[in-house]
Amino acid sequence: MKKILYILIINTLLSVKSYALIEIDITRGNLDPLPIAVSPLHVDIKSEEFENIKVRELGNKISQIIENNFKNTGLFNPLKKEAFVQKPDIAHLKPRFEDWRLIKAQALVTGKILVKNEKLKVEFRLWDLTAAQEMTALAFTTTPSNWRRVAHIISDKIYERLTGENGYFDTRIIYVAESGPKNQRVKKLAIMDQDGSNTKYLTLGNELVLTPRFNPTNQMVTYMSYFRNMPRVYLLDIETGTQEVVGNFPGMTFAPRFSPDGKKIIMSFAKEGNSDIYTMDLESRIVERITEHSSIDTSPSFSPDGKFIAFNSDRSGLQQIYVMRSDGTNVKRITFGKGIYGTPVWSPRGDLIAFTKMHKGRFFIGVMRTDGTGERLLTENYYQEAPSWSPNGRVLVFYRETKAGTKGEGFSAKLWSIDITGYNERRLSTKTDASDPSWSSLLSK
Amino acid sequence: MTLYTNLKNIFLVILAALILSACSTAKKSGVIDGDVYTGTETVEYLAAGVPDRVFFATNKSSLTTASRATLRKQATFLRKNKNLNVTIEGHADERGTREYNLALGERRANAARDYLMTYGISGKRISVISYGKEKPVNPASSPIAWSQNRRSVTVKVN
Numbered sequence: 001m002k003k004i005l006y007i008l009i010i011n012t013l014l015s016v017k018s019y020a021l022i023e024i025d026i027t028r029g030n031l032d033p034l035p036i037a038v039s040p041l042h043v044d045i046k047s048e049e050f051e052n053i054k055v056r057e058l059g060n061k062i063s064q065i066i067e068n069n070f071k072n073t074g075l076f077n078p079l080k081k082e083a084f085v086q087k088p089d090i091a092h093l094k095p096r097f098e099d100w101r102l103i104k105a106q107a108l109v110t111g112k113i114l115v116k117n118e119k120l121k122v123e124f125r126l127w128d129l130t131a132a133q134e135m136t137a138l139a140f141t142t143t144p145s146n147w148r149r150v151a152h153i154i155s156d157k158i159y160e161r162l163t164g165e166n167g168y169f170d171t172r173i174i175y176v177a178e179s180g181p182k183n184q185r186v187k188k189l190a191i192m193d194q195d196g197s198n199t200k201y202l203t204l205g206n207e208l209v210l211t212p213r214f215n216p217t218n219q220m221v222t223y224m225s226y227f228r229n230m231p232r233v234y235l236l237d238i239e240t241g242t243q244e245v246v247g248n249f250p251g252m253t254f255a256p257r258f259s260p261d262g263k264k265i266i267m268s269f270a271k272e273g274n275s276d277i278y279t280m281d282l283e284s285r286i287v288e289r290i291t292e293h294s295s296i297d298t299s300p301s302f303s304p305d306g307k308f309i310a311f312n313s314d315r316s317g318l319q320q321i322y323v324m325r326s327d328g329t330n331v332k333r334i335t336f337g338k339g340i341y342g343t344p345v346w347s348p349r350g351d352l353i354a355f356t357k358m359h360k361g362r363f364f365i366g367v368m369r370t371d372g373t374g375e376r377l378l379t380e381n382y383y384q385e386a387p388s389w390s391p392n393g394r395v396l397v398f399y400r401e402t403k404a405g406t407k408g409e410g411f412s413a414k415l416w417s418i419d420i421t422g423y424n425e426r427r428l429s430t431k432t433d434a435s436d437p438s439w440s441s442l443l444s445k
Numbered sequence: 446m447t448l449y450t451n452l453k454n455i456f457l458v459i460l461a462a463l464i465l466s467a468c469s470t471a472k473k474s475g476v477i478d479g480d481v482y483t484g485t486e487t488v489e490y491l492a493a494g495v496p497d498r499v500f501f502a503t504n505k506s507s508l509t510t511a512s513r514a515t516l517r518k519q520a521t522f523l524r525k526n527k528n529l530n531v532t533i534e535g536h537a538d539e540r541g542t543r544e545y546n547l548a549l550g551e552r553r554a555n556a557a558r559d560y561l562m563t564y565g566i567s568g569k570r571i572s573v574i575s576y577g578k579e580k581p582v583n584p585a586s587s588p589i590a591w592s593q594n595r596r597s598v599t600v601k602v603n
Contacts, residue, residue, distance in 0.1 A: 182584035208579055210543060224547075231547070231574065252551055252575055255544040268548060270575065273506075273555025275548035296548040312545065318504060319545055340504075342542035356542050382586075385542045401539070408584025436543070 024075050024163045033077035034162070035104050036070060038063045040081070041111035041124065042089040048116055050144040055115045058147055059088065065151035066109065066158075068195060069169045073159070074424030079105055088112075092125065097132040105129055109158060113150075120144040124154050126161055136161045148197060153444055168390040169194060172440045173397060174212045174221055175415060177201060178433040182408035189223060191238070194439070196429035202236065211255065211386075211436050212236075215262040218440040222246065222256040222265050233267045235282070247280045247287055255298045260306045266290070268298040277311055277328075290328040301353075302326065303346045303370070310334075310344035310353050310370075321355055323370065334372030339364075343386055346370070348441075349393035352420070356385040356398075365398050367420050378422045391441045395419055397428065399435040481509055482592035487582045491599060495522045498598040499557060503591075504541070506552040508560060516557060519599055520564035530602040533557050535575040536582075538591035543577060550575030550597075557597040572602070 024034055041059035049055055063081075070076035084091075085099040092110035100108050111124030123139035138157055142150060149170055156167030177190035177199075189202040189212050202221075203209055212223035221236045233253040236243040247253065249269050256267040263282060268275045277290040277300045291297040295315035302309055310323050316333065321344045324331040335341040339359030346353055350370075357364040357377065363384045366377040384400040397417045404411035413435045415428040428434075476484040482500040489497045497519075499512035508516065523529060535554030537546035554573035562568050583590035 183581050185579070208576075210547075210579070229574065252547070254547045268544070270548060270551040273552045273559075273573075275551065296545065296552065298548050299542070299544045312542075314504070314545075319542075342545050358541070361540075383539070403586040404584055406585045406587070411584065411586075 033075055034106055035077045035079055036107040036109065037079045037084060037100060037103065037105040038067045038070070038109045039084060039086070039088045039091050039111070041113050041122070042087075042092055044112060044114035046116060047114055050115050050118060050120075053115075053144055053147065055144070058115070059111070059113055062111070062113070062147060062151040062154070063109070065148060065195065066155045069152065069155040070158075072195070072424075072426065074419065075163070079103060095127055095129070097127070097129050100127075100129050107135075107158075107162065109154070111154070115144050118144065120147060120150065122150050122154070124157075126158050148193065149443070152193070152195075156442070156444075165394065166392040166442065168392050168395065168439075168442070170442055170444045171391060172218065172443065173388075173415070173428070173437050174202075174214060174440070175399075175430070175434045175437040176209060176212065177430070178413050178435060179205075182404055182411045189221070189236070190430075190432075190434070192430065194428075199431045202238065202241075213257050213388075213438045214440045215258040216260060216441060217262060218443060220258075220262070221438075222258060222267075224254045224256065233265065235265070246282075247278075247285070249278075253278075255300065257301055259302050260304050266300045266302060266309065268300070277309070290326075291324075291331075292328075299343050301345045304348055304350045308346075308370070310346055312342045312344060319358075321353070321372070323353075334368070334370070335375075336372065337375055345387055345389060347393040348389050348391055352393070354387040354389060354396050354420075356387065365396060365418065367396075376420075376422065378418050378420065379416075379425055384416070386436055388437050388439045390417075390439055393420075395424075397437045397439055399437060401435075476589060477592050478509075480588065480592055481511075482589070482595070483511060484593075487593045487596075491519060491601065492522050495519055497600070498596045500592060501553055501595040501597075503538070503595065504549065506549065506556045508556055512557075513560060516560045517564060520561050520566050523561065523566045523570065524564075528603070530570045530572070532572045532574055532600045532602050534580075534598045534600060535573065536580060536594055536596050536598070537578045538594045539578045539581060539586070540591060541578065547575050547577035550577045553595075553597045557599065 040063045043059040047055050067078035070078050083103045108127040114121040119141050121141045125137040126135045128135045152170035155169040159167035171194045174191045177188045180186045186205040187209050188205040189209050192199040208226040210224045212221050225234050231252045233246040233256040234243050235246050252270040253267050256265050264279045266279045269278050275296045275298050277297050280287045295313050297313045300309050300311040312319050312321050319340045319342050321335040321341045322333050339357050343356045344353045352367045354367050364377040365379050365387050368375040382403050387396040387398040400416050401413045413433045415434045415437050418425040481502050491497050495518045496515045499515050533554040535550035537549045558571045581594045583593045
């Protein structure tokens with residue numbers, strides 16, 4: 001039944017050699033992932049040692065990261081290296097296409113690295129084995145300590161060439177790291193590469209922190225903290241570590257997100273029990289009230305062009321999703337299905353809104369068009385919420401909690417991702433329990 | 446095979462009986478009315494006979510008759526202890542999205558605060574804070590636990 005996803009491979013028997021013949025259609029599910037061989041990158045013998053990086057092993061490690069990225073997309077099938085038929089340096093110059101075709105590879109990645117004068121020089125090539133030609137090639141130079149990012153950038157370039165879409169590998173995820181028993185959770189802000197590496201903690205866990213979100217340049221994060229037992233929205237500069245309260249509100253502020261230009265924060269402010277949506281301009285500090293209603297209005301999210309805001313409100317009784325102009329006019333309810341809807345998040349492509357739906361005691365992550373039509377539920381579970389989009393609008397990350405026993409035992413919170421096709425659901429590896437994920441944009445853009 | 450089936454049937458009957466009796470004891474002891482908690486298991490006291498918390502129905506912040514009675518006792522207690530200030534903590538159960546639950550906890554705490562104020566307690570003496578679903582009193586994932594967690598708790602500040 002899971003035949004909706006498949007890779008479109010144009011048959012090469014006609015031997016039209018003038019263009020690349022492999023391409024991947026990622027708008028559908030994937031029955032048959034593209035067999036791809038990722039050769040270890042050849043390490044130039046002139047390479048020098050750099051700090052504590054094992055330069056001799058870098059070529060192999062980079063290729064493993066690329067393979068792992070590809071495998072996680074569900075669109076590619078990275079082939080086992082034992083079957084490889086050519087040495088990395090020779091393959092990189094000119095592969096013997098027929099030999100690689102023997103192991104059923106349809107695409108081949110080769111590359112070379114040189115570490116010299118404290119610089120890491122990388123080049124790689126993507127080969128179309130069926131058409132027997134080079135599809136793309138790129139060389140760049142960076143600092144050797146960036147070697148993991150090198151692997152992600154190569155992965156992005158190959159993904160872009162084969163799918164026609166931007167990649168999402170050179171990205172990070174900020175989330176809330178959780179530990180301790182369920183009724184005494186310790187929560188810290190944490191950041192990691194999208195593949196789970198390089199985890200860093202940004203707060204110590206002394207106060208409760210929730211819902212971190214990146215700004216468009218990924219240098220700032222807005223989140224909610226209970227510092228001094230005053231629940232407020234904060235702004236954190238990841239590079240300098242400086243943080244400040246956003247605005248001077250005489251009560252709880254929460255559910256923050258950046259505007260798409262990064263200049264404003266949109267959030268809820270609870271005044272005498274009633275939560276409405278406000279924006280604050282970070283430069284002028286001007287606060288604007290966007291909604292004014294006696295119901296709960298929260299979880300606001302801008303459209304990528306900044307013209308609209310999606311939010312959830314219980315003004316009709318239970319939580320539903322609404323869309324309005326960014327000045328608060330023209331409020332329209334867009335969800336009318338059975339159940340309760342929350343956490344609308346506008347796709348970076350602008351075409352869809354991801355949401356959490358609650359129905360008959362079950363929780364769903366889904367997507368719909370921005371007018372509420374075309375609802376598709378992607379995954380159902382005991383508890384899950386808070387989708388966040390990959391920068392190319394193809395994958396959602398969210399968190400899922402398990403049911404606890406009478407003493408809270410068996411409880412866990414983990415990050416999961418799923419393609420908007422509804423396929424390729426998988427758990428992200430995190431060092432601790434985790435919730436409230438937010439996906440960065442591409443770091444190298 | 447038949448033995449196995451028989452055993453299985455007996456087991457199912459016992460299980461059903463257990464479930465039924467569990468339900469009836471819950472009803473008899475009056476632990477949940479509708480889906481509002483009416484028991485005393487998690488309740489603490491500001492003073493003798495003055496419960497510190499009231500409970501809410503799912504997604505609701507309206508006060509039940511029992512909640513109003515509790516809050517009137519709190520108001521009487523606060524009138525007698527004029528120098529005492531309190532914080533009302535609003536909470537939600539785990540079966541809702543985090544951000545909405547923060548707003549819901551705020552609304553519940555304010556419902557309790559407003560009621561105390563109508564009984565003559567100055568709003569200056571009552572601060573509110575919402576913890577959403579972040580601080581469950583009962584960590585279990587069960588209807589009883591959720592009903593105990595949908596609460597506002599009046600806490601002495603000084």
